[in-house]
Amino acid sequence: MREYFNNIWTAVITILIGMKVTFKHLFVPAVTIQYPDVKPQLPERERNRLYVNMDDCIGCDQCARACPVDCITIETVKGLPGEDLGKTSNGKKKALWVTKFDIDFAKCCYCQLCVFPCPTECIYMTDTYEFSEFERNNLLYDFVTLTPEERLEKKANYEKYEAEKATEKAAAKTQPTNKTAETKE
């Protein structure tokens, strides 16, 4: 009999205690972040989408070699002698036209290993993390600032230059006397 009333008492009291707890929580400010409107503060060294500042890129291919998943593809074309390719922000002279700098973010594992070897610090992590796509191909980012025509032009220029050089070489081989004169120039 005593247990019976004890049970009732415990039931009533525990329910009331529980209700007190939940009622208090009605007035506790919510922890929700209204995501698309309010964005969470990300940590200082967060790793998200890569960005390449092509003005500084010298096309050294070190990032592509560091990449553990081979998501960076770089193709370069040598600049012609006498052609001014500009300087990087830390004063290095550029010697190569970068005709292809693709990063496939479908492959990228955001390890940041490509960032450290860069001699000009032109590849780095940004704070953009919303770049999902419906097509996987759209995740292949092209960072080159040259237009497709310009790239072809640079390639063609270099090939032409090479060809000219080759013909000159061939000509020099046939007339070895000329060669010494040319080197003197």
Added chain:
Amino acid sequence: MTYDFFFNLTGSYVWADIIQSLLPLFIFILPFALFAVWLERKVSAHMQDRLGPMRVGKHGWLQTVADIIKLIQKEDIVAENNDKPLFNLAPVLVFVGTYAAFAAIPFSSAYIGSNIDLGVFFIVAVSSFVVAGILMAGWSSNNKYSLLGAMRSAAQIISYEIPTVLVIITIVMITGTLNLGTLSEMQTGHFWNWMIFGGPTFGLTKILLIPFMILAFGIIYTSTLAEVNRTPFDIPEAESELVSGYHTEYSGMKFAMFFLAEYANMFAVSAIVAALFFGGYQSPVGYLGNLFNIPWLVPVEQLFWFTAKGLFFVFVQMWLRWTLPRLRVDQLMQVCWKYLIPLAFVNLIVVGLLTLL
């Protein structure tokens, strides 16, 4: 009062009847259900330190409207092996049972759908339709989870009707009437005339009655909570074990009917509790209409007080839902048969003796 008004307006008993009977549906149940669903989500969210719906309208107040629009557009799926006539009838029957209960609920002195002398009895009787509807839904769904949910629901609702009725008898013994309108009129004046404070008579009996009235209120509130399948008595639709019980197989508007019926039912039982113990539509402090001598304001205020009391108990139901875990089936039956019913009987006898004083 409203009936006479509509009769004069249309000049036909049929039209007055139709308008009178549709009034609570369109001006009360539908807006209330929309509001209550939103409130439920907001209350649950804030109790869990979340925000809940925020995108549709300010603080998501149009969320349920958007949900209803979505539900209307949905395909009405009827599985191949469903018992089709019963399957289609069940949500209607559940809603009818709930809606019929609103006929005898006194919203204000000017509006009682049907002011019958057997008001409370009618509500208890007609709300049993819900059991039939739920059982029908579970059976015709041809799904083991639905059937389990329906069986549990039937067992639960039938068991918990006993303490409810015992407490109603206790009140009826004191007041001597089953008419909810008269019951509310008896508790007029100030809040100390409410049944929870011993009723309108003064004297020793009133003071002695108070603890028993509080006990009676506790019993009826617990058992009505179980009758509307709310947590901690929500084993019929226990989502973690039975998918969602008897309405697992329903989609679109049929599901919406169940939903609407559930929320309407929540208000119906809260209204009964308010009418029996908390003065029905009576104001706890007096009326502005009487103070400033504006007769038409009084029924409006009464509607306000009634809705406020009903909403408060609906809020407490939600509050309990987000506080308590679900009971097991055996615990559920134990609470009813070993605790609520004996207590209700003892209460009935003691109150009966006290009223003889």
